Amino acid sequence: MANPIVGLDIGTTKIGVIIGEIDPGGALKIVGVGTCPSDGLRKGVVVNIDKTVKSIEHAVAEAELMAGMDVESVYVGIAGDHIKSINSRGVIAVSRHDNEITRQDVDRVIEAARAVAIPLDREMLHIIPQDFVVDDQAGIKDPVGMSGVRLEGDVHIVTGAITSVQNLYKSVEKAGLKVAGVVLEPLASSYAVLEEDERELGCAVLDIGGGTTDLIVFIDDNVRHTASIGLGGRNVTNDLAIGIRTPLDRAEEIKRSHGTCLRSGFEGGEYISVPGVGGRDQREVSRAVIASIIEPRMREIFTLALRELQKNRYLDTLGAGIILTGGCSLLHGAAELAEQVFGMPVKVGVPKGFGGLVDAVASPAHATGVGLVQYGLARHANGKDEDLGSDKFRDLFKKMTEWVKQYV
Numbered sequence: 001m002a003n004p005i006v007g008l009d010i011g012t013t014k015i016g017v018i019i020g021e022i023d024p025g026g027a028l029k030i031v032g033v034g035t036c037p038s039d040g041l042r043k044g045v046v047v048n049i050d051k052t053v054k055s056i057e058h059a060v061a062e063a064e065l066m067a068g069m070d071v072e073s074v075y076v077g078i079a080g081d082h083i084k085s086i087n088s089r090g091v092i093a094v095s096r097h098d099n100e101i102t103r104q105d106v107d108r109v110i111e112a113a114r115a116v117a118i119p120l121d122r123e124m125l126h127i128i129p130q131d132f133v134v135d136d137q138a139g140i141k142d143p144v145g146m147s148g149v150r151l152e153g154d155v156h157i158v159t160g161a162i163t164s165v166q167n168l169y170k171s172v173e174k175a176g177l178k179v180a181g182v183v184l185e186p187l188a189s190s191y192a193v194l195e196e197d198e199r200e201l202g203c204a205v206l207d208i209g210g211g212t213t214d215l216i217v218f219i220d221d222n223v224r225h226t227a228s229i230g231l232g233g234r235n236v237t238n239d240l241a242i243g244i245r246t247p248l249d250r251a252e253e254i255k256r257s258h259g260t261c262l263r264s265g266f267e268g269g270e271y272i273s274v275p276g277v278g279g280r281d282q283r284e285v286s287r288a289v290i291a292s293i294i295e296p297r298m299r300e301i302f303t304l305a306l307r308e309l310q311k312n313r314y315l316d317t318l319g320a321g322i323i324l325t326g327g328c329s330l331l332h333g334a335a336e337l338a339e340q341v342f343g344m345p346v347k348v349g350v351p352k353g354f355g356g357l358v359d360a361v362a363s364p365a366h367a368t369g370v371g372l373v374q375y376g377l378a379r380h381a382n383g384k385d386e387d388l389g390s391d392k393f394r395d396l397f398k399k400m401t402e403w404v405k406q407y408v
Helices: 049-067 103-113 162-174 185-193 196-201 233-243 248-258 287-311 334-342 364-382 392-398 400-407
Strands: 005-010 014-022 028-037 073-078 084-093 122-134 137-140 150-161 178-184 203-208 213-219 222-229 271-274 283-286 322-325 346-348
Touching: 005 049, 005 162, 005 185, 005 364, 014 049, 014 364, 028 049, 028 364, 049 162, 073 162, 073 185, 073 364, 084 103, 084 222, 103 122, 103 150, 122 162, 122 178, 122 222, 150 162, 150 222, 162 178, 178 185, 178 364, 185 203, 185 213, 185 222, 185 322, 185 364, 196 203, 203 287, 213 287, 222 287, 233 248, 233 287, 248 271, 248 287, 271 287, 283 287, 287 334, 322 334, 322 364, 334 346
Parallel strands: 005 073, 073 178, 203 322, 322 346
Antiparallel strands: 005 014, 014 028, 084 150, 122 137, 122 150, 203 213, 213 222, 271 283
C-alpha cells in the first residue's frame, strides 16, 4: 500500500501516533511511533485547542522522522464521558420477488435500525451491525443470499456530543492533517488486544487511560455494550500527589516505578525518597503507604466498571473474562486486584498482530494507537467503513444544519 495507515490517539495525558504500512506479503508493519505529553484535554475532551495542536504536531513529527515518510491523514481515537451507546433493531420486508436477500436489503435494515430519536446536540459515531434474523431464524451473521420475506437487524449505536467531536476535528485539522475516520477508543483497542475466541466466548475490555476508563463488551463476536467511566490514571496520580505531598510530575514517576495496587505485599519497611512541594526537603515514604493510596482508587475504578456490567446484565456472559489495557493497566497488581473485584479471570492485553517496531509498541499504553491502525487496515481491506458511521462527521463539521435536517 503506497499510503501509510496512521493512528492518532489523543489522550488526556499522552498524544500517541502510530504509522503502519503493508509489507509485500500483505502483513501490517509498524514503521513509526511518536508520543508527546498532552496538556489540552480533560477527561478525554479537548479543552484547549492550541495546546492540543502543538502536542499533535510534536508527536506526528517524531513518528514521521522515525518512519521516514510524511503523514497526511489519520484515524483519530475519541473517548470521554460524553460517549453514550444504545442497541437498536430494524425490520424490513425483503424486496426481491424471489425472496433472496441482497446487500441492499442489509443496508436498508441497518438504515431502519439507525432511525432512533437522539438529542440534537448529539450524533452517531458508529453504527455497528450485530446479527440478523431472517423470518424466525436468529443469530445470522451475514444474511446475503438467504431466502426470506422478513429481515430484522440489530445494531449497536455509539453517539457523542457534537461540540466535542468538532473540537477534535479542529485540533487535528489545525495540525495540518486530514481525518480519515473517528473511532471509539475502546473499539480501536479491541482490534489490537483481542483474540477471535475471546470475542466469541464473551469478554469485556477495560481501557484504563489517563482521564477516563472505557469499557466495551463482546458477546458472540458482536459489540453488545460500550460505556465510559470518568476516572483514570490521572486520578490515581492526583491522589498520590496529595497523599504523600509531592509535585504531580514526581507523583506520576513514583506511581509508575514504585506503585502497586496491592497493599498486602508491602507491609514491610521498604522506603523511597520523595521530594517535597515548593522546594521542601525530601523525606522517606514507605511503599506500603503508596499502595494504601493507589489501591482504593483502582478498586473504585474496577467497582464502577463492575456495576456497569451488572446493570446491563452482561457479567454472567463473559466466558473469556476481563481484558485490561491502557497505560494504567501496567500498574503492579492491577490484574490481581481486578480479579478480586470482578470474581473472574483477568489478563493485561498487549497489542499484537503486526511486525516492524514490535518492541516499541508492544505495551498496553499503545493499544489504542495500534488498534486505530488495524481498524484502518480493516476498512481498506473491506473497501468501506465497517460500522457505517464515522465519515458522517466530515459533513457535520462543515454543514451542521444540512446534516441535522438529513439525519435527524
